[in-house]
Amino acid sequence: MTVAEVAATVESGMTVGIGGWGSRRKPMALVHGLLRSPVRDLTIVSYGGADVGMLCAAKKVRRVVAPFVTLDSIPLEPHFRAARQAGEIEFTEYDEGMFMFGLLAGAHRLPFLPTRAGLGSDVLRINPELRTVRSPYAGGEELIAVPALTMDVALVHVNRADRRGNAQYLGPDPYFDDLYAKAATRCYVSCERLVDTADLLKEGPVQSLLISRSMVTGVVEAPGGASFTSCEPDYGRDEELQRRYVETPWEEFHEQG
């Protein structure tokens, strides 16, 4: 598929999960596809970075579901901040571990998963829809019931994939891309390089095959498709470009492409 073809499948009002973490292995080519499409009012589910910031800057977002939005080497994301401070977006703010449990529940068709993370904090105050559950076993501990995070579409970027959608990461961390793929109705994978299925194990062990084709609707070959975020070992973060993104007004940065 092409980036434009993927973007064309996303409709206004949909929930879109975006893989990676902060400013690491984000599917930025696919995000740029959304920026160029007329889609609006998206709910974005993300361990947030510039993906969230750019979509906010382009007024594509109604709600963000995230435990944080950061550019890692630059702690605060300017466009997400601006959107929050202007009251332009709604925000479902979870603890990082709660968020993972939401993805795990979504990936396994469970309505919720229990966790201690979040108890006692204002996460319960700012998300009044959250409920707790009591253990039916000895002790009867009260825990947060994190609702499943499901999504219409998931977008992830990996190092290698075959044409059928078997997706491989070669860097040090899988992040949560397999969970996004399983928690979404449709998952689109962009990759640095398409390879023959028979060649997948030439660059990484079998454990690096993160996502099965059974979870993937379409594959896009997009060399550099995570930039300016990192995509180890193919490339690190483009710190200079990221700094320019932070320092340049959005319209100007976006037009420079």
Place this chain on the structure above:
Amino acid sequence: MSRADVCVVACAEAFRGDGEIVAAGIGGAITVLAARLARLTFEPDLLTHDGTCLLTADVPALGAAPAAVEGWLPFRDHLWLVLNGRRHVMLGASQIDRYGNTNISCIGDWARPKAQLLGVRGAPGNTRCDPTSYWIPRHSPRVFVPEVDVVSGVGTDRGAYDLRRVVTNLAVLDFGGPGGTMRLVSAHPGVSVAEVVAATGFELHVPAHVPETREPTEEERRLLDEVLDPAGARLREVAA
């Protein structure tokens, strides 16, 4: 002797007695150096990481690659480890109150913040499940507030698992005051108790005798200067 060295050692002291758990320093040079210094001196069984997802077998300098790796801790396993509890994290905070409730989410009304910060990140789970300490490089009434705007990390009055220490550029504090309130443990060399009290925006429990924070040993200074931080990143994090 630099104030930064005193701060690194005071943060390292927070890990004393922890044994074979992950010492996780978050956000900047001082906390990372503290975990590594503790491991190289009085807590040799500590596990430390490289800032991404490698548990290092040796203890490299700040920013340097390890010579050997002893474990893999990708984010997903880090989040499981938070629930497991075999971990002591040293976090930052934009605001902290007298019970150790902390805020890294936003300043002002959450619904329409004056300043959006990071978001709660892992602070709720960290503070509920693991021993937690804080490093605050600028001790001031803007940070030490009567009430935080958003409770990201939970305090002793909200079910914190085990809040150990708060180390700042001025002092070491804990929650041994009446009802689990913040108590002054020691003031750094050259800092008066009155200075610490003036920089704290709530009533601080001050014992009758407040000792001075201990100075780094010769060996600790050598390790910081020659092994862990020859470039002096720690000096940029603390006002001299």
